[in-house]
Amino acid sequence: MSEGTARPTTMTREDVTFRRLVQLAVSQREETSRAKVNLARRHLIQRAAFGLLWLSGMAAVAILLAVVGYVVVQGAKVVNLEFLTTPPAGGLATSDVGGMSTTIVSTVYLVFWTIVFAGPLGILAAIYLVEYAEEMEGGSGLVPIIVSVVRFAVEILAGVPSIIFGLFGYALFVSAVALGWSFSLRSAAATGACLVLPVIIRASEEAIKAVPRSYREASLALGATKWQTAWKIVLPAAAPGIITGIVLSVGRVVSETAVFFVTFGGTVRAPDTVFDLSSPGRSMALHVYYLAMETRAFDKAMGTGAVLILTIILINLLINIVSRRLTAKLKGR
Amino acid sequence: MRKLVDTGIRYVLFLSALASVFIVFLILLFTLREALPAFREYGVAPMLTGTVWRPQEDQLGILSMIAGSLLVTLGSVILGVPLAMGGAIFLAEVAPPAVREIVRPAVELLAGIPSVVYGLFGMVVLVPAVRSTFSVPGNSGFNLLSASMVLAVMVLPTITNIAEDAIRAVPRDFKEGSLALGATRWQTIVRVTLPTARSGIIAAIILGVGRALGETMAMIMVIGNSIRMPGPLSQNPLTLFLSQARTLTGNVAVEIKYATGLHEDALFATGVVLFILIMLVNGSARLLIQRGGAE
Numbered sequence: 001m002s003e004g005t006a007r008p009t010t011m012t013r014e015d016v017t018f019r020r021l022v023q024l025a026v027s028q029r030e031e032t033s034r035a036k037v038n039l040a041r042r043h044l045i046q047r048a049a050f051g052l053l054w055l056s057g058m059a060a061v062a063i064l065l066a067v068v069g070y071v072v073v074q075g076a077k078v079v080n081l082e083f084l085t086t087p088p089a090g091g092l093a094t095s096d097v098g099g100m101s102t103t104i105v106s107t108v109y110l111v112f113w114t115i116v117f118a119g120p121l122g123i124l125a126a127i128y129l130v131e132y133a134e135e136m137e138g139g140s141g142l143v144p145i146i147v148s149v150v151r152f153a154v155e156i157l158a159g160v161p162s163i164i165f166g167l168f169g170y171a172l173f174v175s176a177v178a179l180g181w182s183f184s185l186r187s188a189a190a191t192g193a194c195l196v197l198p199v200i201i202r203a204s205e206e207a208i209k210a211v212p213r214s215y216r217e218a219s220l221a222l223g224a225t226k227w228q229t230a231w232k233i234v235l236p237a238a239a240p241g242i243i244t245g246i247v248l249s250v251g252r253v254v255s256e257t258a259v260f261f262v263t264f265g266g267t268v269r270a271p272d273t274v275f276d277l278s279s280p281g282r283s284m285a286l287h288v289y290y291l292a293m294e295t296r297a298f299d300k301a302m303g304t305g306a307v308l309i310l311t312i313i314l315i316n317l318l319i320n321i322v323s324r325r326l327t328a329k330l331k332g333r
Numbered sequence: 334m335r336k337l338v339d340t341g342i343r344y345v346l347f348l349s350a351l352a353s354v355f356i357v358f359l360i361l362l363f364t365l366r367e368a369l370p371a372f373r374e375y376g377v378a379p380m381l382t383g384t385v386w387r388p389q390e391d392q393l394g395i396l397s398m399i400a401g402s403l404l405v406t407l408g409s410v411i412l413g414v415p416l417a418m419g420g421a422i423f424l425a426e427v428a429p430p431a432v433r434e435i436v437r438p439a440v441e442l443l444a445g446i447p448s449v450v451y452g453l454f455g456m457v458v459l460v461p462a463v464r465s466t467f468s469v470p471g472n473s474g475f476n477l478l479s480a481s482m483v484l485a486v487m488v489l490p491t492i493t494n495i496a497e498d499a500i501r502a503v504p505r506d507f508k509e510g511s512l513a514l515g516a517t518r519w520q521t522i523v524r525v526t527l528p529t530a531r532s533g534i535i536a537a538i539i540l541g542v543g544r545a546l547g548e549t550m551a552m553i554m555v556i557g558n559s560i561r562m563p564g565p566l567s568q569n570p571l572t573l574f575l576s577q578a579r580t581l582t583g584n585v586a587v588e589i590k591y592a593t594g595l596h597e598d599a600l601f602a603t604g605v606v607l608f609i610l611i612m613l614v615n616g617s618a619r620l621l622i623q624r625g626g627a628e
Contacts, residue, residue, distance in 0.1 A: 046519035053427050056419025060493070061439045063486055067446065067454050074457075124349035132346055146351075153353040159615040160608070161547025163582045164360065167604045170589060171363040178363070194356050201353065225335050227342045255447030258549035258582070262589050288449040289550060298457055305450045312445050320438070 068309055075306025078299050084307070088268045088287065088300075100304050102270035106185075106281035107254060109274050110264070113189030114196060114253050119246055121193070122200030123235075125150070126242075129201075130208040131230045158198040165195045166262040174263055183265025186277040191263045195256065196249035203248060207241020208234060240326040244319055251315040254308070257285040266290060284308045364608065367601035374595060380602060386560045388588075388596035395603055397562040401477070401578030402607070404563055405556065406545040408481025408574060409488055414538055416485070417492035421537075424493070425500035426522055444490035452554030455483040460555055469575055471566045475557035478574040483551050488541040495540060499533020500526060532621045539618035543611050549582040558583055581607040 082099060089098035133147040169191025173181045181187045211234050219229040235242075265280025272279065282290065284304055291301035372380065375393045383394015420440065424433055459482055464474030503526050511521040527534065557577030566572040579587075584603050592600050 042517045042520065046517045049519045049522075050427055053419050053423040056416050057423035057428055057432070057436050059416055060420050060443060060489065061436055063489075064439045064443050064446075067451070067486075068442075070458060071450060071454060121349050121352050124346050125352060128346035128350040132343060133350070150350050150354055153357045155619070156357050156612075157353055159543065159611065160360065161549070161582065161611055163547070163549045163585050164364065164604055164608050167367075167585060167589065167601060168360045168363050171367050171601070172359060177367075194360075197353060197356065225339045227339045228335075251445060255445065255449075257447065257449045258586055261550070261586060285447050285449050288447075288453055289554070292449075292453050292456055292554060298453075301453055302457070305453050308447055309450055312447065313442065316438075316442055316445055 068313075071302055071309055072306045074299070074302040075304070078303035079306055083303055087270075098300070100284065100287060100300075100307065102268060103282050103284045103287040103304065104307075105270040106264075107283040107285075109185055109271055109281065110188055110192065110260070110283055111250050111253050112274055113185060113277070114192035115246060115249060117189055117193035118197045118200055118249065122197050122245070123204050123242060126201050126204030126208055127230050127235070129205055131226065131234065154198045154201050157194070158202070162195060162256060162258045163262075165191055166259045169194070169259065169263045181278070183263065183267075183280040184278045185264070185271050185281055188260050188264035188281075189277075191259050192253050192256065195259055196252050199249050199252060200242075200245045203245025204238070204242045207238035207245070210241065211237045240322050244322050244326070247315055247319050247322065251312055251319075254283070254311055254315070255285055257283075257289055260286055261289065284311070364601055364604050367598055368605045369598075371595060371598035371602040372605075375599070380599070381606070384562045386584075388592070388599055391595060393595070393599040393602075395581070395584065395599075395606065397560060398579050398581045398584045398603065399606070400563055401556065402546055402580040402582070402610075404573070404578060405477050405480045405484060405552065405580060406542055408477055409484035409545045410538070410542060412481055413485030413488050413541070414492060417489045417537075417541070418496060418534070420489070420493040421496035421500060421534075422522060422527075425497045426518070426526065440490045440493050443486065444494075448487065448548060448551040449554070451483050451487055452551035455479055455551065455555040459483065463575075467572075467575055469566045469572050472572075472575045473557065473577065475555060475577060476575045477556065477563060477578050480552055480556040480578070480580075481574065483555055484545050484548060487548060487551065488545050491544045492537045492541040495537035496530075496534045499530040499537060502533065503529045532624060536618040536621040539614055539621065543614040543618065546607065546611050546614065547582060549580075549586050552580045553583045553586060556580060556583065558587060581610075 084099060084104070085101050086099035087102040088100060129147060129150065133143055169187060172178045173187035173190050174183055181190075215233050215237060216229050219233045220226070224232070260283055264283065264286065266282045266286055267280045268282060269279075270281050271277070285308060288301050288304045288308060291297045291304060371393060375391070380393050380395055381399070382396055383392065384396045385392045385394045386397065420436070424436060424440075428436060459479045460474035462474075463476065463479045463482075464472060467478075507525050507529055508521050511525040512518070516524065556579065558579045559577035560579055561577070563573060563576040563578040566575050581603050585600050585607070589597070589600050
């Protein structure tokens, strides 16, 4: 009887242990399978999310191709050597006459003077900010304040919308209230110079900062003055970066419209020569605007727009080449 | 002698550096000086809250232009931010290097395309499409929707570039810690990377807003330039975006060349309002970036 009673007890004990083991195994399996399901779900979500990310990345490329492709393909219908070499004429959309030659000339003049005004000023300011001001920051109390004020001003200029530059240029240069230069190449170039000044200062500053200290120390140790060091050693070493900034500014002037809309005048005739500073003119970007909004000659607008886009692409390529050479040079060092 | 030259040059350089300060000063001086008579004669409050713009009759309310600017900016944010953020996350975290080498220059070039070209594309392609898609009476295609679409593409590079930098600046250890705990890459992006980069991302969006508020030519070309207060065209309130409008920038650019007297002053006042709006926007972005850097 005692065996009889003992047996079921041991059996229940074994049973319990067994049951526990089974339960454990089952729950473990459930857990791993739940984890597996969970992991699968997480991977599914990830795949969907990454799919969307791929889509939005590709969308940028697609939009670019759509805009550039459409304008270039439509523009190609009217662009030929004659279009590039004859001045605009015949306002109506239907007429086949007239090209864009004078707007190319005006654009070149405008770019030239803008860079002449803003280039040296921006580069010299950058030299001061990096070479002269920074070493004195520990010294007299006034210089650091001035430097931070200048930095702040450059930042404000970079954030000012172009139409505000236009308004300012209109008030200061164009209208008779101040200088009274009226709509002219010099009004437009002077306003444009204010627009690109922060671009040039920032790029030059970065480039000058990247020149190794040892260059300066070696030059100073050989007895060169600070300016000689800055001019003959630092500036040449920083040249690629500075040139990048200048080319960037060229692109900005070529594509800018609002500023020149209120300062350049918009006449179809270009200034006679590059020194004909008091004549008005019309840049390529302005020409696109006038063709689309006033003459409603969309085919020619597309043609001019295509030339404009190709110019910008060319400028971007140039920047890439220069900066690639710059990084290669830095790596080689 | 060399010392003397050196000192002279020091002053020349100093003056060049001051030129930026001088230009900012001149911009403030000239726009404010021209704007002041309008503010004084018409009053700041009537100008900011008035909806009637008839400068010939000395009615100088610019509220409809403020509304136009804000609405088109809102539209561009709604349409552009998801795309721009997707692009930024894609470039920073997902894209294989070879693909990145294609997408990043594309985004850069998108930033380089002149605004008149976007405007032209909008006029020729988007405006007719919007006109034929939404057959609501009074929808000419030249409206807030078309303008928002153009503007969304124009702010995309700004937001993508800055947001990508912010995402890249998140320390590697954070991501590795999350991945080591068993999170997937997507979970890591959503729960670790993006929250850490939050202030930079918000700054990117704010700077995009600043860019949107300042855009001029493309807006003139597609928004219709109506001086009326934008409003819904039918019972459906969403048709608000099919309404014509005019931006603050457009108001200045369209009228400045022939405006005289108080009308001209009012345009400068429009510019001042725009300037303050953009400085507030850019200033808050700057603050966010600085605070993000301190964290």
